[in-house]
Amino acid sequence: MLMKCAVAAVLMICALPAAAQERTAIKEGFVLPPHSGKTILLLRPTVSVGAQSTGGLFEPNGDWTEQARKNSGDALAARQAALGNKVISAPDSFGDDAQRADEYARLFAAVSQAVIEYQFFKGNRLPTKKHDNKAGVFDWSLGSGVRDLPGAKDADYALFLYNKDAYGSTGRKLLQIAAMLGPGLAVKSGEHAGYAGLVDLRTGDLLWLNADAAMGGDVRDADGAIKRIGQLLEDFPGSDAAQPAKP
Template structure:
C-alpha cells in the first residue's frame, strides 16, 4: 500500500479539465435510510489551498490551508445533524495508525479522480470498466484494508472528503486575459475541486460519490466553507435533503 500511494496521490491532484460540473453516483442497490442506526466515521478531510502560478503550477499556502481546514471542520460539525445517521469523528491517531488513515485518504482522492475521468465521462472509459457502460452500474473500491483505519471498528461506513483550491495568481489572471484575445487559446485561472464519498468499511466498496470541479465558496472564510460543505454533501444518502427529494419524486 505505501508504495502505491505516491502514484495514487499524483493522480488525485492532477488538474481535471473534463470535470466542469457536479456529478453524483450511487452503487447499484445501495440505500441508506435516515435513522437506520448505521454509524458513519467522518475521516479528517484532505484540504489543500494555495495559488496557481502563471504557468499553472499549484503553490501551497500554509496559512490559507490551515484556515480552510478549521473552517471546513467547523462547517462539518454544523452539518452533522441533518445527515440522517450517527456521525462519529475519527479519533486522533499517531505513528503507523496516522499513516494508515492518511494513506487511505489519499487513495480515496485517487479513486475519486479515476471515477471522474473514467466513469463519469464515457469517452475516457478504462478498458477494465467497459462493463460499466450499462446505466446504473458503479463498481469501485478502496480495498478491504480500509477497515484498518483508526475508529473503523466502531462504524459501518467511512465518509471521506477531498478538497483542493488553487486561487489564480496575478500573473495567471493576466495570462488568462491575454489568452482571451489569442486565436483558439484558453487559459483557466484557479481550480476549486471537491470530492465526498461514502465507503463500506467491511468491503471497501465506494457506495456514493459526489464530485465537482468548479465548487463555490471561499473556504478561507467561514461562510464560504459552509457553502462548500453544503455542496460536497448535497443529497448525501439518508440526509434530510435526500429524503425530501425522494418524497418529491
C-alpha cells in the same frame, strides 16, 4: 479605448460562475434510510489551499490551508445532524495509524479521479463499467484494509472528503485575459475541486461519490466553507443532506 472595453468584457466573463460539473453516483442496491442507526466515521478532510502561479504551478499556502481546514471542520460539524445517521469523528492518530489514514486519504482522491475520468464521462467508460442504463456499473473499492483505519471498528461506513483550491495569482489572471484576447489560446485560472465519498468499512466498497471539478464557495471564510460542504454532501444517500445546496 477598444482595448479597455475588451479587457472589461473578458473580466466580466471570468467573473461568471463556472458551469456545474458535478457528478454523483451510488452503488446499485445500496440504501441508507434516514436515522438508520448506522454509524458513519467522519475522517479528517484532506484540504489543500494555495495560489496558482503565472505558469500554472500550485503554490501551497499554510495559513489559507489551516483556515480552510478549520472552516470546513466547523461546517461539517454543523451538518452532522443533517446526515440523519450517527456520525463520529475519527480519533487523533499517530505513527503507523496516522500513516495509514494518510495513505487511504490519498487513495480515495486517486479513486475519485478515476471515477470522474472513467465512469462519469461516458465516452471514456471502461468496458467493465458499461451498462444499458445511463449511470453504468458503479463498482469501485478502496480495498478491505479500510477496516484497520483508526475508529473503523466503531462504525459501519467512512465518509471521505477531499478539497483542493488553487486561487489564480494576479499574473495568472492577466495571462488568462491575454490568452482570451489572443487567437486559439486557452488558459484556466484557478482550480476548485472537491470529492465526497461513503465507503463500506467491512468491504472497502465505494458506496456513493459526489465529485465536482469546479466547486463554489471560498473555503478561506466561514460562509464559503458552509457552501462548499453543502455542495460536497449534496445528494447524500437517504438523508436530509440530499436537499440541494443553497446557491
